[in-house]
Amino acid sequence: MSDAVALTKSLLRFDTINPPGRERDCARFAGAMLQEWGFDVQYFEYSEERTSVVARLGGSERKSPLCLTGHLDVVALGSRKWSKDPFAGETAGDKLYGRGVSDMKSGVAAMLLAARSFSKSLSNTPGIVLVLTAAEEGGCIGSQHLAQTQLLGRAGAMVVGEPTGNLPFVGHKGSIKFYARFKGKSAHGSMPELGDNAVYKAARAVAKLEAFSFKAKKHPVMGAPTLNVGTFQGGAGINLVPDSAVVGVDIRTVPGMDHRKLLSRMKSAVGKGVEIEMQSDLDPVWTDPKNEWAQRVAEICMDVTGKTPKTRAATYMTDAANLHKAYGRVPTVVLGPGEPGQAHQTDEYASMERIRESVAIYENLIKDWCS
Numbered sequence: 001m002s003d004a005v006a007l008t009k010s011l012l013r014f015d016t017i018n019p020p021g022r023e024r025d026c027a028r029f030a031g032a033m034l035q036e037w038g039f040d041v042q043y044f045e046y047s048e049e050r051t052s053v054v055a056r057l058g059g060s061e062r063k064s065p066l067c068l069t070g071h072l073d074v075v076a077l078g079s080r081k082w083s084k085d086p087f088a089g090e091t092a093g094d095k096l097y098g099r100g101v102s103d104m105k106s107g108v109a110a111m112l113l114a115a116r117s118f119s120k121s122l123s124n125t126p127g128i129v130l131v132l133t134a135a136e137e138g139g140c141i142g143s144q145h146l147a148q149t150q151l152l153g154r155a156g157a158m159v160v161g162e163p164t165g166n167l168p169f170v171g172h173k174g175s176i177k178f179y180a181r182f183k184g185k186s187a188h189g190s191m192p193e194l195g196d197n198a199v200y201k202a203a204r205a206v207a208k209l210e211a212f213s214f215k216a217k218k219h220p221v222m223g224a225p226t227l228n229v230g231t232f233q234g235g236a237g238i239n240l241v242p243d244s245a246v247v248g249v250d251i252r253t254v255p256g257m258d259h260r261k262l263l264s265r266m267k268s269a270v271g272k273g274v275e276i277e278m279q280s281d282l283d284p285v286w287t288d289p290k291n292e293w294a295q296r297v298a299e300i301c302m303d304v305t306g307k308t309p310k311t312r313a314a315t316y317m318t319d320a321a322n323l324h325k326a327y328g329r330v331p332t333v334v335l336g337p338g339e340p341g342q343a344h345q346t347d348e349y350a351s352m353e354r355i356r357e358s359v360a361i362y363e364n365l366i367k368d369w370c371s
């Protein structure tokens with residue numbers, strides 16, 4: 001398996017669609033290769049078949065290793081029909097097709113091959129740690145559980161191989177997702193005065209949420225925080241006073257915002273006595289573009305791709321939100337060969353040239369970190 005495109009095809013063949021996930025076979029496949037190359041490999045399952053891999057090579061007292069991370073799960077195929085087989089690794093021109101090829105099995109393949117290039121030369125160097133996670137899609141659950149284990153060890157900087165078209169992104173927004181549950185009292189629809197309408201309460205809260213002001217400064221790269229009410233459910237029949245209603249809220253935050261304070265403001269906005277059921281609470285990730293290592297990453301990308309990167313941040317969430325906390329907020333870049341616009345699309349594809357290019361980028365990052 002000497003070529004990153006061939007290895008990406010092998011990873012595509014594992015059906016890791018989440019839900020249900022079932023990353024185990026794919027994780028064991030990657031782990032077995034790493035073991036063969038001399039890595040110290042550990043597996044972690046937060047539930048049946050939801051397997052993450054942590055693999056380490058090298059290591060020294062004076063400097064922590066470089067962490068390379070990616071997720072093994074992919075999203076569902078969607079309701080539109082694919083014109084290509086999502087698991088077979090079909091190609092056309094420079095495009096390689098498949099579910100998860102951009103998001104982000106090509107990134108994982110390139111990281112694996114870059115790691116293999118150094119399998120004989122990392123002793124007595126800071127070394128590297130590969131973290132391949134389960135269940136990133138829909139809440140970064142795998143990395144959240146992994147961060148609670150002792151398996152992650154140390155890292156001095158982190159590369160997240162999510163799709164960026166080989167351009168380094170210096171962070172992404174944070175996210176808070178919750179359901180607000182409103183209670184009322186049921187009554188016959190012809191006698192609403194005998195009931196307590198939960199939908200009215202929810203509707204008043206939604207109007208307040210729409211007008212909510214974050215009072216946060218715009219971030220120079222990520223812009224302003226946002227809020228979206230994504231779901232609204234309530235009532236059991238047209239002739240009943242609804243006794244319950246549920247509203248789903250998705251907030252995207254920028255660096256510098258205090259999630260705890262924001263949540264308590266949210267609670268007063270939706271009203272007293274409303275039950276809040278948290279879905280996820282993930283911090284933003286941000287590395288100052290002037291950070292020495294972030295600049296080295298930008299130079300290395302420029303050397304390989306010939307493109308001058310400008311300062312960018314990703315719009316999507318990554319496992320970095322959890323891993324970053326476990327590693328003590330080390331400098332982090334999101335950088336991978338996939339096409340950002342192809343993530344979660346029907347007929348998802350990635351450029352084979354970029355996949356091969358990214359192996360060189362990751363190799364140079366490892367060389368730079370370990371020499």
Ligand SMILES: [Zn+2]
Nearest residue numbers: 071103104162
């Ligand atoms: Zn992803």
